[in-house]
């Protein structure tokens with residue numbers, strides 16, 4: 001397969017200008033990194049060294065030296081910096097790259113960026129370095145997306161999945177599926193071009209069977225998409241239940257600090273309170289809400305409305321009821337009306353005694369003793385991230401809507417192909433489905449892409465990446 005990696009895309013404009021940006025966030029820190037990439041990077045980098053102007057192209061690639069940087073023109077010293085160079089194509093972008101590791105803070109890196117601009121570089125826009133890496137064939141589009149996910153990762157699992165994707169875990173799987181679809185087209189051609197040949201072509205039933213296994217494989221990938229999306233955003237987990245059922249206490253216990261006010265007065269919580277927490281390596285957006293009841297007081301009523309809005313958009317609901325209290329009919333109706341999966345929590349089990357066996361599937365917890373919190377966390381992870389919890393690297397995770405939409409398209413086309421064959425549609429007509437599936441896989445990888453798609457992918461990035 002003529003994969004996207006290894007050679008620049010045919011027909012692309014050469015990247016003529018040299019770009020510069022600070023790659024580390026502005027602010028106080030020991031070191032800041034300024035990245036310069038493009039055809040004039042070595043020349044501009046060398047000229048920043050004033051009278052000692054150095055011929056950086058004489059340095060070995062990936063070598064570093066401590067250098068004094070000076071402002072062009074005035075010769076004023078800008079900083080002492082560790083300068084590292086990378087010769088094309090062995091760099092992040094695939095171009096000549098100079099990286100200045102300067103002292104941190106605001107003034108120094110900004111001064112180095114300004115000096116590069118004065119010497120002819122252009123300030124990079126968000127994601128432009130990675131976009132160049134993609135355009136120069138250093139990364140496929142799933143890997144470029146993984147770079148953004150890795151930078152944004154807030155949990156251990158998020159980081160693991162993004163790293164796996166950066167190492168082409170998803171890209172390779174998509175490339176294999178693409179090859180299998182091309183293989184199907186090749187088998188089909190025998191039926192189209194040489195139907196009367198003596199060498200019997202692969203029977204249509206066998207081709208349909210292979211199509212079916214491709215569909216199943218795509219579906220396995222697609223099954224990871226909901227969890228993959230939550231891995232990036234955090235699973236929205238809403239604590240709900242009657243007033244005084246211990247929601248805010250549980251929220252605080254899961255967050256690890258006393259964020260929400262807790263009192264023995266029913267109706268304490270009014271607004272929704274959110275916190276992002278990592279539970280056993282997985283990201284959750286916990287939301288504490290007002291206790292649900294037929295309140296007459298205006299502020300409490302508003303709080304209950306807010307709770308209902310959150311419940312409508314929840315990925316998961318933690319429904320709290322004090323252990324020892326019986327369920328009401330109202331509770332049953334409420335739970336039935338929820339779209340999200342529900343974990344039923346029996347709170348304050350230290351009072352009722354944790355020996356009381358909770359109903360099937362309920363988790364008994366006490367924030368006073370810590371009993372049951374471990375089991376609750378396990379259930380949280382299991383409910384929200386089912387499908388990817390134990391899958392490790394066996395099935396790569398689909399992390400973006402873009403990938404999932406295109407995979408859905410590919411699945412429908414291969415399935416359409418299989419049905420067409422089964423329905424006796426002539427092979428030359430059915431083969432159009434395979435072409436469309438192939439294009440969908442290619443679009444995921446970025447073998448084919450439009451500026452629109454690239455803008456959407458790279459606009460999420462920070463400047464300097």
Ligand SMILES: Nc1nc2c(ncn2[C@@H]2O[C@H](COP(=O)(O)OP(=O)(O)OP(=O)(O)O)[C@@H](O)[C@H]2O)c(=O)[nH]1
Pocket residue numbers: 242243244245246247248249250261262263264265266267268269270289290291292347348349350351365366367368369
């Ligand atoms: N013994 C014991 N008391 C608890 C436990 N969890 C909560 N409580 C008490 O139960 C009362 C109500 O707790 P909250 O966390 O404010 O309950 P809530 O569901 O947020 O109540 P509203 O905000 O009014 O809806 C407080 O007095 C808590 O100290 C527990 O595990 N054990």
Ligand SMILES: [Mg+2]
Pocket residue numbers: 247248249260261262268269289290291
């Ligand atoms: Mg509360």
